[in-house]
Amino acid sequence: MSSAALDIGAGARAARAAAADQPRIRTQRSRDTRIGWLFVAPFVVVFAMFLVWPLVHGFYLSFTGESITGAGGDFLGFANYIEALKDPIMWRSMLNTAWFTVLSTIPLVIVALVMALLVFQGLPGQWLWRLSFFMPFLMASTVAAQFWIWMYNPQLGLVNYLLGAVGIEGQAWLQDPTWAMLAVVVETLWWTVGFNFLLYLTALQNIPEQQYEASALDGAGRWRQVRSITIPQLGPTTVLIVILQILASLKVFDQIYVMTNGGPGGVTRPVVQYIFESGFTGYRFGYASSIAYIFFAVIVIVSLVQVRFTMRRSES
Known part of the structure; x- marks a missing residue:
């Protein structure tokens, strides 16, 4: 065969x-x-119960006059959305949220990078520095807020005491409309910068040591290495941190609510607090839901712009 x-x-x-x-x-x-x-x-099952169903039900409530008691659940159409878009308090709280995001995001990126570089360059007692920088992030938001309320106390606080020691007049930081938002930003920086510091430190440890050795042979100093090797290599991590920080800052609520409860004249009230007040203080679940979904649309737009910017930067 x-x-x-x-x-x-x-x-x-x-x-x-x-x-x-x-x-x-x-x-x-x-x-x-x-x-x-x-x-x-x-x-x-858990995902559907605690995420999908609340999203769907909340969207339905935004078209009704539902109250916290369950009364007034008549269908109102777009009345809540029209009222929200004409509400000056909502727009003021949106601006407060945007202002807090700008004030907090920039230092939370820069300070975290500086802290990571200092530790990476070999400060003595690195374990102590790492622990000190990251430990505040492990605190509950209310604990960190209460700690800084005492720090900002006009009569007994450490901040005014240190300023007085160098001849600078203290302030009622949390009661002054000029300083209230900045005071909350400082507290947020101290409380959350440890997470960004940890991300940067991890990225620094992943940079190949051979690049530093080759640049040293070419005569590059420490500062030149940071500008030409370290900072460019940290680009993806910086983009990630900026995106995470912006999204976290847009959702700010805890520390502002505990420290200032919206501040004098509402100068620190974020939009999440206004949603809370509309729903649980004003008893208007439907109206609060409409504001929440307007804010949700804003976050989606910001996220899409960030993703688009990141993709263009990666392509270039």
Whole structure:
């Protein structure tokens, strides 16, 4: 028998064997799929109950006059959205949120980078510096806020005491409309900068040491290495930190609510606090939901702009 005939026979047997295995393979895949869904079912249930359903129900409430008591649930159409867009307090709280985001994001990136560079360059007692920089981030928001309320106390606070020691007059930081927002930003910087510091430090440790050695052989000093090697290598991490920080700052609520409760004249009231007040103080769930979804749309737009900017920068 020729080799060609043998090959044809072997191919036919292999085809018959594969065809015979198809039902068994389909049965196995179906069984694996059922087992997979069984494992992910608890997450799907929790995800649907605590995220999908609240989003859908909240969107429905935004078109009604629902109150905290359950009364007044009549369908109002876009009345809540029209009222919210004409509400000067909502726009003021939006501006407060944007201003807080600008004031907090820039120092939270720069200070975290400086802290990471100092530790990475070999400060004595690195474990102590790392612990000190990251420890405040582990505090609950209310604990950190209460700590700084005492620090800002006009009569007993450490801030005014230190300023008085150098001949500078103290302030009622949290009660003064001029300084209230800045005081909250300083507290937020102290409390959350440790997370960004940790991200930068991890990125620094992943830069190949050979690049520094090669640049040193070419005569590059420490500052030249930072400008030409370290900063460019940290570009992706910086983009990540900026995106995370902007999104976190837009959702600010805890520390402002505890420290100033919106501040004198509402100068520090963020939009999340106004949503809370509209729903749980003004008893207008429907109206609060409409503001929440307007704010949600703003966050989506900001996120899309950031992603677009990041993609263009990566392409270039």
